[in-house]
Amino acid sequence: MQLEKSTLQFLLELKENNTREWFTEHKADFTKAQDNAKAVYAAIQVNLNKHDEVDKHKLFRIYRDVRFSKDKTPYKSHFGGSFHRKKPELRGGYYLHIAPGDSFLAGGFWEPNKEDLFRIRKELEMDASEIRDILKDKEFIKHFGGKFEGDELKTAPKGFDKDHPDIDLIRKKAYVAIKRYSDKEVLAPDFLDEVDIAFKALRPFFNLMSDILTTNLNGESIL
Secondary structure (H helix, E strand, O other): OOOOHHHHHHHHHHHHOOOHHHHHHOHHHHHHHHHHHHHHHHHHHHHHOOOOOEEEEEEOOOEOOOOOOOOOOOEOOOEEEEEEEOOOOOOOEEEEEEOOOOEEEEEEEOOOOHHHHHHHHHHHHHOOHHHHHHHHOHHHHHHHOOOOEOOEOOOOOOOOOOOOOOHHHHOEOOEEEEEEEOHHHHOOOOHHHHHHHHHHOOHHHHHHHHHHHOEOOOOOEOO
16 A cells, blocks of 8 residues: 555645636546545554554545635645544544645644643653653654654743743643655655654653643542
8 A cells, every 4th residue: 555646646736726626627536536545544544553542543624614714725735634542541643744745744732722731831840851851762853853843932831930941842832743755755665664663753752641641740640
């Protein structure tokens, strides 16, 4: 199983011809590309479940919700899908984005709810050594550059010391690791294996966050 060149080509042409008229004329091409994407995401879940517990995956619809957007093009020019770990004991989620010239995978906590974000920040306030060790791990550096991406505050969150030695982590609003791929890499026969290897590299991070988010500040389970 691999992503077909025709799938990327369809997305490229859709980006250049993002109208309902063009899409209707090329509906058969879309169906073929979508079927290929569905098979790819399903195969990734099978791989994930060899070393994790993923109870479902979701391939997002290609139709855009333009009601509140300045961009009124009706279709996304990418395929995106998420993989959900078994809740509530396993936290964190996987994501794969396929787009010509802009493919990437990601994992972590993009928009954590306020309770989870506060719990993470309090943990980092007490002791950030474990998350620092993960960021310095050679596999995490190899795949994700040893950093988290996403929005962050310009200063300390309310109630936290702006001079705290780990304020760079505490002020983050998201904790997400991202790895980007070229079109050549996406179309390679071993791409699904490479995705799985990168997802495996997230496990120490997910394991730590699962432990944090399922316990209180005394380390007692809240499940």
